[in-house]
Amino acid sequence: MSSLAATERQGWVGRVLLVLGPVLLALVITSGILVLAGANPQATLLKLLAGSFGTAVKRADVAVVWVSLVICTAGLLVSFTAGQWNIGMEGQIVMGAIVATWVGRQFVDISGVLERGAPLLVIAAMVAGGICGGVVWATAAGALKVLGKVHEIFAGLGLNFVASAASIYLIFGTWKQKSGGTLSGTVLLDEQLWLPTLQGLRASPYSLGLAVVVVAAVYFALRGTLWGLQLKAVGRNLRAARTLGVATHRVLFSAYAVCGACAGLAGAVLVVGVHHRLIPGISSGHGFMGILIALLSGFQALYIAPIALFFAALSIGSIALQLDLKLDSSLAGVVQGVMVLCVLLVQGVRQWRSGGSGT
Amino acid sequence: MSEVVLIATLASILADSAPIIFAALGETLNERAGVVNLSVEGTMMLSAMIGFAAAFVLDGYGPMLFMGTDLAPYITVAAGFAAAMLAGALIALVVAFGSITLRRDQVAVGFIMTLLAIDLSSFAGVNFVRKPGPSVGHLPIPALADIPVVGPILFSQDAVTYLSFLLIIGMAVFFARTQPGLRLRGIGERPQAAFARGTNVVLMRYLYTALGGALIGFGGAAFSLHVKLGWSHRHTAGFGWVALAIVIFGGWDPLKVALGAYFFGALRAAATTLQALLPAVPVQVFPLLPFPLMILTLVIFNSDGLVRALSLLPLGPRRFLFGLLRSNPPAALGTHFRQE
Numbered sequence: 001m002s003s004l005a006a007t008e009r010q011g012w013v014g015r016v017l018l019v020l021g022p023v024l025l026a027l028v029i030t031s032g033i034l035v036l037a038g039a040n041p042q043a044t045l046l047k048l049l050a051g052s053f054g055t056a057v058k059r060a061d062v063a064v065v066w067v068s069l070v071i072c073t074a075g076l077l078v079s080f081t082a083g084q085w086n087i088g089m090e091g092q093i094v095m096g097a098i099v100a101t102w103v104g105r106q107f108v109d110i111s112g113v114l115e116r117g118a119p120l121l122v123i124a125a126m127v128a129g130g131i132c133g134g135v136v137w138a139t140a141a142g143a144l145k146v147l148g149k150v151h152e153i154f155a156g157l158g159l160n161f162v163a164s165a166a167s168i169y170l171i172f173g174t175w176k177q178k179s180g181g182t183l184s185g186t187v188l189l190d191e192q193l194w195l196p197t198l199q200g201l202r203a204s205p206y207s208l209g210l211a212v213v214v215v216a217a218v219y220f221a222l223r224g225t226l227w228g229l230q231l232k233a234v235g236r237n238l239r240a241a242r243t244l245g246v247a248t249h250r251v252l253f254s255a256y257a258v259c260g261a262c263a264g265l266a267g268a269v270l271v272v273g274v275h276h277r278l279i280p281g282i283s284s285g286h287g288f289m290g291i292l293i294a295l296l297s298g299f300q301a302l303y304i305a306p307i308a309l310f311f312a313a314l315s316i317g318s319i320a321l322q323l324d325l326k327l328d329s330s331l332a333g334v335v336q337g338v339m340v341l342c343v344l345l346v347q348g349v350r351q352w353r354s355g356g357s358g359t
Numbered sequence: 360m361s362e363v364v365l366i367a368t369l370a371s372i373l374a375d376s377a378p379i380i381f382a383a384l385g386e387t388l389n390e391r392a393g394v395v396n397l398s399v400e401g402t403m404m405l406s407a408m409i410g411f412a413a414a415f416v417l418d419g420y421g422p423m424l425f426m427g428t429d430l431a432p433y434i435t436v437a438a439g440f441a442a443a444m445l446a447g448a449l450i451a452l453v454v455a456f457g458s459i460t461l462r463r464d465q466v467a468v469g470f471i472m473t474l475l476a477i478d479l480s481s482f483a484g485v486n487f488v489r490k491p492g493p494s495v496g497h498l499p500i501p502a503l504a505d506i507p508v509v510g511p512i513l514f515s516q517d518a519v520t521y522l523s524f525l526l527i528i529g530m531a532v533f534f535a536r537t538q539p540g541l542r543l544r545g546i547g548e549r550p551q552a553a554f555a556r557g558t559n560v561v562l563m564r565y566l567y568t569a570l571g572g573a574l575i576g577f578g579g580a581a582f583s584l585h586v587k588l589g590w591s592h593r594h595t596a597g598f599g600w601v602a603l604a605i606v607i608f609g610g611w612d613p614l615k616v617a618l619g620a621y622f623f624g625a626l627r628a629a630a631t632t633l634q635a636l637l638p639a640v641p642v643q644v645f646p647l648l649p650f651p652l653m654i655l656t657l658v659i660f661n662s663d664g665l666v667r668a669l670s671l672l673p674l675g676p677r678r679f680l681f682g683l684l685r686s687n688p689p690a691a692l693g694t695h696f697r698q699e
Contacts, residue, residue: 033479033482033483036483037482037483085466085470087470144658148658148661149661150657150658150661151607153397153466154603154604154607154654154657154658154661155658157600157604157654158651158654158655158657158658159651161597161647161650161651161654162651164647165644165647165648165650165651168641168643168644168647169640169641169644172641172642172643172644173639173640173641173644176641288474289474291470292471292474295467295471327482327485328481328482328485330478330479330481330482331478331482332478333474333475333477333478333481333482334475334478334479334482336474336478337471337472337474337475337478337479338475340471341453341457341468341471341472341475344457344463344467344468344471345456345457345461345463347463348457348460348461348462348463349461351461351462352460352461352462
């Protein structure tokens, strides 16, 4: 986690090299994989770009994914600062989506038509409910870690499994569509409960605004507040922080709760702003991708937005790849993974060569 | 449950648990050496794909290469396992290089490799989805298979299941009774002391991480060539995470790890049985249940709450249960070794 400190010691030339080197390396490796798969690397990568930024519709789709990734990563920055691997974020997103859907369903009839309540208030209640769902799920992982001394990776994984089983139970059981709809998922909620979007596009200015607010809030909270300082103290050295009088349990719980709130918010936005219902695997791996983005950013809130944009563009661009070049869209994940691995390893090589001591 | 059904269920639990046995014991090996290879989920997934793909491709060339000898099916399947082990070892070496030589966070490197390998398996495996291909053949052991009850459970399996039995025994003996096994435990517990006694800690950690990775890869191929035949998108989803949890559940002890794997197998069999009893619950839920249950079991066994509950018992059973349930991780697990 101190890769950051090493970055700060170098001048801007070193920093540019540190960014460009791994990117080039990742490009070479990805091209190699593409050649092995019998594809033309240049054509594929150009297609990837065109598929993500070519039209207004696609740019808006990139924005939709970007919102989700930015909110998740902002939350993860809080838990990482406290030294916690909140791998349970996926389940927290799902829980947020479940609770948001549940709240919405209280106000609609069997075919999803709004029966009572002002639409805006219902949307607000859905979002608030989603946040609560995420907080509860994350706090459960935190309790297992802090009170039960179970490693947070396993606590989070277990809760991920429970959340996804719960969502499947609801989709195929309790909330099953009566008409047996063509798409798997619960009944589509009334259009009045959809977050207003830009004309003819899927992106909503409200969710974009939310994402910016969340990342700014995390940036300032980590930088300029006592809480941010306490998180850092706990993350660097738990025992020392406790000796110095930091209420470590409370700080750790707050880290989980805030991270869960972000996950729940992301889940709720996926319901009110994107899918308008609960679908299987609604988190689409955004929680895991958030961890990659957090690692890539060196745990700096400032870098989240551009890196998340790159990740979102890859995700959307890869869909076109599947349609046009018959290449599987999982290429996006391959490129992302190779990129983060290269950055991490190149940082390591630099420290190793300069004889510095890593973490 | 009638006797016949019970025997068939027990036999299938032993067979279906084999992939997890290989993966969990592979991870036990590198964790006892002090290295956490968090990439098990991804390694199993990618090696399941590569194992099946290699056997599938070779099977296509089979008639040409082996002139239709009787050995052809064995060679193709064995080649699949070899390819999978190679893939597993390569991923493990990346984790080893990143964490041992470059001193990056082991969890971070392992996590990245997990996601990378999962997506790579989907990307590269797209041409092998739902294709019928070669698999490990049934191989009852003559004479032994005819013993009543025990025979059909233990000795009417395939080669992969027999190998899983041998690996459990072999690794238990290796840790407890051999010189290299003792040295391995040394580098996981007190690497500085092991170094002072002349053990090349870095080299040994590389070696055992690669070996562990190869076993995890074998587990992946055991999936696609032995249990859930063939390849489909995210074919082994969840099993790698469970294998990782079982290592902790089993307290890094090969026998207890195997017990954990069989316990998970029993949970899966129970979920199938439960499905018939609870028609109101959607069928899609049942295959998912064993995963949270397994992790929940780990959480209970691993938590402080259990210690408190045990302390209520009288001394005799408390000691016994404590010895059975509690265990400490290798002291140097996940830490970086510095030569001094």
